Structure formats: C-alpha cells, structure tokens
Amino acid sequence: MKVLFVSPPAASWATHGEHKAPNQYYAQIAAYVRDKKLAEVQVLDAKALDMDYAAMIAAVKEIQPDLCVFGDLLHSSGGLSVIWHFNETARQIKEVLPETRVIMGGLWYSAYAEETLQQNPQIDFIAMGEGELTIADLITALKEGGTDFAAIPGLVSRSSDGTVQMGPHRDLILDLNALPMPAYDLFPMEKYVGHTYWKPFAELLTSRGCPGACAFCYQWSLYDKRNAKQDYISWRGKSHERILDEMDLLEKEYGVKVVVIQDDAFNVDKEKVKRFCEMKIERGNQIKWVCLGRADDWLDHKEILPLMNQSGLFMGLVGVEVESDEQLAKQGKGVTLAQIKDTVKCLREANIASVGTVLIGLEDDDEATIKKRFEVANDIDPDIMAIDYVTPVPGAPLWREAIANGWFKPEDIDLKEWDFQHPVIPTKHLSPEDVGRLGSWCMREFYSRPERIHRIMGSSYDLLVKLCVKDFMNNLSKFEQRSTTKAATSTG
Numbered sequence: 001m002k003v004l005f006v007s008p009p010a011a012s013w014a015t016h017g018e019h020k021a022p023n024q025y026y027a028q029i030a031a032y033v034r035d036k037k038l039a040e041v042q043v044l045d046a047k048a049l050d051m052d053y054a055a056m057i058a059a060v061k062e063i064q065p066d067l068c069v070f071g072d073l074l075h076s077s078g079g080l081s082v083i084w085h086f087n088e089t090a091r092q093i094k095e096v097l098p099e100t101r102v103i104m105g106g107l108w109y110s111a112y113a114e115e116t117l118q119q120n121p122q123i124d125f126i127a128m129g130e131g132e133l134t135i136a137d138l139i140t141a142l143k144e145g146g147t148d149f150a151a152i153p154g155l156v157s158r159s160s161d162g163t164v165q166m167g168p169h170r171d172l173i174l175d176l177n178a179l180p181m182p183a184y185d186l187f188p189m190e191k192y193v194g195h196t197y198w199k200p201f202a203e204l205l206t207s208r209g210c211p212g213a214c215a216f217c218y219q220w221s222l223y224d225k226r227n228a229k230q231d232y233i234s235w236r237g238k239s240h241e242r243i244l245d246e247m248d249l250l251e252k253e254y255g256v257k258v259v260v261i262q263d264d265a266f267n268v269d270k271e272k273v274k275r276f277c278e279m280k281i282e283r284g285n286q287i288k289w290v291c292l293g294r295a296d297d298w299l300d301h302k303e304i305l306p307l308m309n310q311s312g313l314f315m316g317l318v319g320v321e322v323e324s325d326e327q328l329a330k331q332g333k334g335v336t337l338a339q340i341k342d343t344v345k346c347l348r349e350a351n352i353a354s355v356g357t358v359l360i361g362l363e364d365d366d367e368a369t370i371k372k373r374f375e376v377a378n379d380i381d382p383d384i385m386a387i388d389y390v391t392p393v394p395g396a397p398l399w400r401e402a403i404a405n406g407w408f409k410p411e412d413i414d415l416k417e418w419d420f421q422h423p424v425i426p427t428k429h430l431s432p433e434d435v436g437r438l439g440s441w442c443m444r445e446f447y448s449r450p451e452r453i454h455r456i457m458g459s460s461y462d463l464l465v466k467l468c469v470k471d472f473m474n475n476l477s478k479f480e481q482r483s484t485t486k487a488a489t490s491t492g
Contacts, residue, residue, distance in 0.1 A: 001039040004065035008085040012077040014478035017196035017471040021203040027182035032132040035180040048191040071106030079419035094122040105131040111221040111395030113156040126156035128224040189254040197467035198258040207237035210264040220396035240276035267293040277311035292317040295339040305350035314462035320356040323373035353465040356382030361390035366429035421482040436483035
C-alpha cells in the first residue's frame with residue numbers, strides 16, 4: 001500500500017519572506033507508519049520543490065498512491081489559508097485518481113471534522129487530534145478491505161449511506177519519546193529556508209498541548225471538540241535527550257544550521273530547559289535556535305538566559321497581544337504587561353532578541369484602542385513586532401463568540417483570506433478594512449523608528465537577528481497589501 005503526504009504550493013506570510021520547512025505532522029506520522037511496517041510512505045513537498053499545481057498533480061498521478069494524507073500541526077507560514085490549498089489539492093487529485101482515498105488531519109480539521117466532510121465530497125476521512133494511531137488504524141482497515149470505519153477512535157468517516165460518523169474519542173499519546181524519530185529522509189531537506197536568510201532550516205515540535213489555552217489561540221483547532229479543553233491543557237514534552245538526538249540528526253545528516261522550536265510553551269519546565277542547554281553545549285551541537293514562551297516562564301528562566309544564549313538561542317518570542325492587564329486577563333493570558341516588558345528587558349540583557357506579537361481586531365477595538373495598543377507595544381520595545389489579525393478558529397471560544405455575534409458564517413468563509421494577515425471579522429466599531437488600515441499603520445510606525453533600527457543593527461545580536469529584521473522591513477509593503485486587499489484566487 002502506498003501512502004503519500006502532500007504539501008501544496010501555498011504562500012508564506014508576507015513578513016516571513018521566503019519561508020519553507022518540513023511538515024512536522026507528515027514527518028512524525030510517516031515515521032510511525034513506516035516503523036510499524038504498515039505501508040510504503042512518500043512525501044511530495046510541492047512548495048519546497050517550487051512546483052505549481054499542474055506539476056504537483058502530475059507527480060501524484062505518477063506515484064499512484066492508495067491514500068493521500070493532508071494536514072499540519074503548525075500555522076507558522078500561512079495561517080489557515082493552507083486549508084484551502086489542502087482541500088483544492090484533494091479535489092484535483094480525485095479528478096485524476098478517483099480511487100485514491102484522502103484523509104485530512106491536524107489543525108482546523110480536528111475541530112471542524114463533520115462539517116468538512118459534509119462540505120467536501122473529495123475528502124474521505126478526518127483524523128481528529130493526534131494522527132499517528134488513527135491513521136495507522138485506518139491503513140490497517142483499508143488493507144484488510146474494510147468498509148465500515150465507525151469503530152476507529154479519532155476517525156471521522158462516512159457510512160454506507162453517506163452519513164458522517166465519528167469514531168470514539170482517541171486518547172492522547174502520553175509518552176512522546178515512544179514515537180520514532182521524524183522521517184526527515186523523506187523531505188528535500190536542502191530546500192528549506194526561514195525568513196529568506198536562515199538556511200538550512202527546520203521547524204521542530206518538542207511537546208504537545210499548552211497550559212495556557214488562550215481564548216484566541218489557533219491550537220484549539222487541533223483537538224477533538226468533544227474533549228478539546230482537557231486535551232489542549234495536557235502538556236506533554238519529549239525528553240531533552242530525545243530533542244537533542246533530533247537536533248544532532250538534523251545537524252550531522254542534513255546540515256541544518258537554524259531551527260525554530262514552535263511549541264507554544266517550550267520553556268514551561270525550567271530544569272528541563274537548563275539540562276537541554278547544558279547537554280547541547282556538551283554534545284557540541286552548533287545549531288542556532290529560536291523558541292516561543294510565556295512571559296511568566298521567561299522570567300522564571302531569567303538566571304539561565306545566558307546559558308540559553310550560550311547554547312545557541314538567539315531569539316525568543318513573547319506575546320504582547322493587548323494594551324492592558326484587564327484585556328490580557330480577558331484573553332486568558334494569565335500574565336501582566338509588566339511581566340512582558342521585563343521579559344523583553346531580560347532577553348536583551350542576555351543578548352537574545354525578542355519578537356513581540358500583537359493582536360489587532362478584538363471585539364471592542366476602535367481606532368483609539370488600537371493606537372494605544374501600539375504605543376504600549378512600542379514602549380515594551382521588542383526587537384521585532386509581528387501583527388496578527390484576530391482570526392477565529394474552530395474549537396476556540398472566540399469562534400463560538402464570533403458566530404453568535406453574526407460576524408461570519410462558517411459556510412461562507414474564504415479560507416484563502418484566513419491567513420492571519422487579512423482582517424476577516426469586524427469589531428463593534430471597525431470594518432475589516434479599517435482593521436487592516438490600522439494594522440498597516442502600526443507596522444509602519446514600529447519599523448520607521450530609526451533609533452530602534454540603529455540599536456538592533458549596531459548591537460551584538462547574532463547576524464541572524466539582523467537578517468530577520470531586514471526581512472520584515474523588506475516585506476512591509478507586502479504585509480500592507482495583504483492587510484488591505486482581498487486574497488487572490490489563483491491555484492498557481
């Protein structure tokens with residue numbers, strides 16, 4: 001049996017320039033399926049290989065897979081717009097290979113499974129939540145000639161009469177160390193690049209779940225809605241030895257020089273992070289790295305930040321998000337502006353650059369509020385500011401609130417615009433067009449402060465930081481265009 005994992009040629013975020021990384025959902029599931037000797041596995045990364053749709057479909061037709069897998073664990077380079085590409089690619093594959101089965105999983109699909117099957121006849125199955133065990137069970141059932149898949153936990157399928165049916169809830173994989181090493185050998189590893197200048201490049205996921213569960217977070221859409229809250233907050237991490245084994249593999253086998261650890265909360269366990277950094281130095285691993293973290297966790301790590309920098313950490317992300325402690329509490333952040341400002345200061349003192357994310361387009365936002373939010377972010381003074389437009393995702397509290405308020409109808413969504421860089425919902429006071437105009441203003445103002453740019457470019461930060469700032473600045477006009485215009489409809 002042939003199983004093909006397909007990455008279509010979806011665009012990256014404007015602010016990220018050229019940005020391509022191996023799909024972690026594919027890498028881990030393909031490794032699991034291969035390890036269990038269930039099927040012949042292959043990856044077709046059309047984005048990395050610079051294929052257009054026609055070339056991609058021709059390649060799929062030549063491979064003749066029995067099952068095509070689509071999905072992702074990260075929205076790190078195109079937001080939800082990749083879902084449009086997954087659906088469209090599946091449609092075109094079914095046109096040329098009608099007998100090939102198609103399964104979707106990961107973000108969006110897990111929390112929007114029934115609706116996805118109802119709206120997309122080209123999709124046969126949805127794997128909710130973690131996909132390894134569910135997809136392995138599906139492959140086994142297909143090989144045995146099964147036609148009734150209702151008993152497979154975590155799987156959404158159709159009955160013989162076309163009715164959508166959900167299998168039982170799939171329990172989480174508690175020990176991530178038991179999973180095989182991601183199958184990087186299936187990917188064109190030499191093709192991956194981050195922020196135009198970081199290469200060779202990869203993105204890693206070393207844990208699953210997050211103790212935060214912020215109301216707006218896109219990770220809500222990764223879980224079975226029947227148990228989303230419990231699954232989401234059940235944080236599980238790989239051991240530091242296992243993480244370093246993976247980084248050693250990436251460095252020694254594939255020459256990777258830069259990685260972004262994309263966990264929502266990589267630094268929740270101070271002692272684990274400390275030992276990771278010590279062992280990385282002991283092993284002589286030279287990969288430079290970036291990670292995301294909560295402000296309270298960053299401050300808890302203050303004393304080991306120099307060690308983290310010594311081990312190769314050159315940039316850390318922290319959410320600024322809003323303009324007041326009251327708004328932070330409303331969004332479920334559980335931190336204060338003082339903690340966020342102290343985080344940026346402590347990172348800078350340790351020679352670690354900071355990325356501060358800011359949300360634009362919350363329900364009560366008006367022009368004055370957004371401009372105040374900018375001034376707060378400007379005062380906190382991260383080295384890079386990244387604007388995210390409020391974008392509801394299935395499963396999140398914000399999704400339910402937005403539907404209840406009539407801000408959109410799920411069936412009318414143009415997923416090409418749901419990339420976090422096109423405003424897609426109004427506020428009580430602003431249209432999406434107004435939100436985009438103000439978001440563009442915020443970015444222009446932030447990057448037009450010469451004292452900030454001179455400080456960064458004259459600092460002792462790693463060159464990778466300065467190149468990332470350059471990439472953001474070079475792409476401001478593209479960000480502004482996305483903020484203020486509709487998405488294109490071409491599949492090319």
